[in-house]
Amino acid sequence: MGSYAYRSVIIASLSTLLALGLFRFAYSALLPLLIQAAWFSADTAVYLSVANLCGYLIGALAANPLNRRFSHKAIIIAAALLGSLSLFACAIAHLPIAWYVWWRLLAGITGALLMVLAPAWALRQVPVAAKNRASALVFAGIGLGVLLSAFLLPYMPLLGLKHTWLIIAACSLLLSTSIIVLFRGLPKPASTATLPTATVSANTATPASKPAYHSAIFIILAYGCFGMGYLPHALFWVDYLARELAWNLHAVDTQWLLYGLGAALGNGLGFVLVKQWGWMKANSLCFILYAAAIALPLCSQNASILALSSFVCGALVPVMVAMSSGCLLVLLGSDAHQRFWGYATAFFSVCQFGGGLIMSHVLSSSGQYAYLFMLGAALLFGGGLLSYRPYYLQKH
Template sequence: MLDTHTPSHRAIWLPIFAGLCASLVSIGLARFAYTPLIPSLIQAHWFSASDVVYLGAANLVGYLVGALIGRPLAQRTSNKSTLRLMMVAVTVAFFACGFPLSLVWFFAWRLLSGIGGGAIMVLVAATVLPHVPAARRGLASGAIFLGIGLGIAGSGTLVPPLLSLGLQQTWFGLGLLALVLTAASWLAWPNDTLHETVVHAVTPVPTPAGVYLLFAQYAFMAAGLVPAMVFLVDYVARGLGDGAQVGAMVWVMYGLGSIVGPVTYGFLADKLGARSSIRLVLAVQAVAVGLLPFTHSFIALATLAVILGSFPPGIVPLALARVHELLPNHHQQQVAWSRATVSFATFQALSGFAYSVLFNGSGGNHALLFMLAAGAIVIALLLELGLLLNRRPLTTVPTHTLTLTGLTQ
């Protein structure tokens, strides 16, 4: 007999497509397309070099604000309405940035684009994944956050041709792309999950210690990914003296890794479990970052760049899968994921400023930054192994518990 409760293939992939569009617009493009625009912003005398760095920080600050207000805003309206609103806001911000009216004007729009990214990061998985069968949620979350990787890769391939048309035209081109993606995803969003009314009726369950551990791990992961994400090209071009062209080629490899990462890590979460996958990924990343200061050949650098590029977008579906392992119902998962995102955003912003200060104060010592990043990732790994050594009770939620709360299909 046909199971009428089983979602169709189309019903599963439409929400995933909407989620991918949202992550691509709000984080992939809004954050990462800014990096290759920095030299042009300075050369065109739109802003000074110090102002450009300040404006880059606006997006990170906005991301933290968005992570804090995303859920409260959705509770006043709905997840779907908030996600649509945030995508529209980011799209408008692209067009507004084409007019350098003042530093305050530009800062406000960059701040708004960051708010959109933070709010979408908090809400998108909670909106999409309840409509996906439990066995496919790791892969589905990887597909959703593939948009981040596409944005990183696109920052090195889409922006240079647009810049040949002019700086203002580049912002308009990015805005047009965001507009197309927003329109394409508009009707693909699912209705707000039907499980919310059921969840509130479930007896509250104490938050497992593993959730707080995950918050700490996620924060150290954020601190560990910043140096490679920000300084890798400069390390190759100036630190090793290989020039901007080789640096750009290494960044393309980093972008390739960022495309492969989310789906690969999501697949690992489905097959090995989130906890085992996090341990494996952290160990590999710690080695890769630690090897950077001792690597000089292009082949080795390109290989490390692919591994490192997989990390920023790839850990998102892993951390999300771990939240789903640890907590029994949808409402708890939403709250925990929001707090995890805030933890990540806070440490990413703070470490970004700290690494910049340390880089300037050390006379441009890339190796120091990479070793500190490796240390942060090792701490995240040791936190996980420490929990293992303590022999705490099993914190993974059994499948039958998930079924009772309406989370399995």
């Protein structure tokens, strides 16, 4: 990769770190402390998570229309700065609930804009031979953001919620500033002759072929199943450990740290699986593995079993995002990738938002986290079946 491609990949990685690592998952780590400190009731705290998911849906739907009016650079920088501002705003305690709803909504909108536009733009700058490695690097930012919140968790009671919010917001602003500096220092892009046009592997379908579009629909449907299925751990895991199992903060932090370590290391695993089995088969196998991992709390509440669940589920979050993006890139080529990745992110957001509402309602009405794990495992298993179809079409 040339200098332009490397910088583009770094910008996209920082964008995914902000989008999901800080604008989304940092709140999951804060959730039990917000309830204990009486900032919010349990139900209000969970529904604020849903407000963030709603914002993600809005941002995913708005990303491509906005990109037709404004440059990717302007949107990425604006989204990074506004998302950082939302974190600073959440540090102010004891305001009307509408204040926090608006800022969590904005965090979701800006996160989706970063997730749709930054990876697709960066991967267009990367030569064909480096796409697999570049995709792993782009989505590694998700895991690094989760890991940051995991390292902060044991210090949160000492720092207090206000200062914790401010530290996360300051980190976000620093990363946003880094994105601005990287954009300003971008050299001229490489010659278009070195950039990908239609294929990323020997078995890539022609972008205009009907089988490729048919297969892409199954990838998008499977990605929607992931959007609902990953929520029991992504949204409720820390709350489950702290409130349902009544674990102390050190034990909860250990589990969230394992989740963060998994998320930080996961894309390396994904890269190996893709090299071994190819995008389609690896994607389907990861769905089945995720379904098994998310169902582990139904089998045992032993700390080692839950640690395995934490690590594997954390590892597969960035892997599933990168796999879904990579499968669409393989099927459709670079020219159509951003448009279809936007469709996929929008559908993911619809399913995520609907799943957040459903799971929040199930939890508040039943108080049983087990129902969430059962639902998540079933959805991910369904996603595995859907994502197997493109692999089957490739072989036949």
